[in-house]
Amino acid sequence: MQANATTSRTYALPSIKFQTAAAALAVIAAVALPQIFHVAGAALGLGTALGQTLLPMHLPVLLVGLLAGPYAGVATGAFAPIISFALTGMPMAPMVPFMVIELAAYGLFAGLLRGMSLPASIPSPIAWLIKLLGAQVAGRVVDAIAIAVAVYLLGNAQMSVASVAAAVVTGLPGLILQWIAIPMIMFAVDRKRD
Template identity: 75%
Template sequence: MQSSNTSSESVARTLPSVTYQTVAAALAVVAAVVLPQIFHVVGAAVGAGPMLGQTLLPMHLPVLLVGLLAGPFAGVATGALAPVVSFALTGMPMAALVPFMVIELAAYGLFAGLLRGVRMPAAVPSVLGWLIRLVGAQVAGRLVDVVAIVVAVSLLGNTTMTVASVWTAVVAGLPGLVLQWVAVPAIMFAVDRRR
């Protein structure tokens, strides 16, 4: 077990090629635009409306994954571009939310990419190691979001967002967080095994 954990850790510490990072970021942006639309259609079909997307956080999943798979540059690019491209093509998220989502998602991608290379002790199973990295990226991304909202409210007089909205979003998105806690480590474990 120790040797497989060590080999996966060494693979996780090296950044992929620029081509790989670029292709991964492009595919992740597409996924981050398409997944919310699928969730909105399914939500409308089952009577949940747009709440399904707000609950399951489909735009976050590709951003976190690409950060863990391809590194901080691909993560930041995906996080920054996905809300802008989504808004340009679909009108969602709402215009007032786009800057905050750019900041939050870029932070998720950045921290996921930075944490991908963090070496875990040999006793920590690979799946748990990926879960720890993921939660670290989620917490860091939310903290950056809080700082952005505080700056917008305090210094810029923005009234469309409040710091309390971060807590509301976390509570509403708990099912999405659980989905990420299950799916992302499982995907990363499968990637480790293929390597």
Template identity: 85%
Template sequence: MQTTTATRTYALPSVKFQSIAAALAVIAAVALPQIFHLAGAALGLGTVIGQTLLPMHLPVLLVGLLAGPYAGVATGALAPIISFALTGMPMAPMVPFMVIELAAYGLFAGLLRGVQLPAAVPAPLAWLGKLLGAQVAGRLVDAIAIAVAVSLLGNTAMTVASVWAAVITGLPGLVLQWVLVPVIMTAVDRRRD
């Protein structure tokens, strides 16, 4: 049933599509931060531009919404590991937390992609709602992982308060995602019609 964008059902794409989408998203999630860091260095901003604009998050969220939860989890889990192996970034203590956080973003974006909303909800708002759900769920999973690391493992490099600090620092990146993701997903919907 494909009557309107808001009520369309989203069956999972083929395994081939999911695999290709995940591979391309991992490449983008590794390359985009490097591009942003180079731009930051050229502008004299250092690495703060990457922390502010969250370039690794965008491909993970998009692949979850486009290709489903399997591609989203795979991208979210692999991107920080591959990025660290190739570039040394993110810093080693951050890698496990980024794996958990980004895998959660990909999972929840993929799960929410199939949620049907009333036809009265415009497509861009529907995609924004799904994106916000994935972002909130990913941050909650990240906060839980940090709380476990702090309380059980004695990890003092991370604190639960650092989740809130990351949200504040990354607010421009969140706004960028709130604009780009609904626009991209609405364009994809139009091409599917």
């Protein structure tokens, strides 16, 4: 809903029914997409590298946060890795708590930033890209803090804070995919709302 040409669009939270349905569908997508990518990676002789590069679990979590708000985003981010592990054994058990924290943070911040006011002069896809970037940076910061706590306070020798930077570099193609796909999807949603 746009008040006038000088203010930005505001986004009220959708109904509880919509948030619940969106979160359920996003969890299904966040569990299924990595499996599809792993099968494709195996067929191409890449193993799990395709999934690590294209970040298929992140996409539905970020998208549902922007579409349905912080509650749906957090729920999707928290449940998807747990359900995926229970059904498929992936991610590996030591990674599950970190993925829950990271993905829940992505969903939370995407949901919180969906309502952020930006000038109406900023084109819709660029506005959504700004919000997406904010959620991605915040999620990575939370992930780095969780890993730092595990390494420095809990003595986890399997993790390192440098792994956050390495994950960003490895996942750059997935980030680029998100930077293109998510703003375009949200722009299409905006056009439907108008």
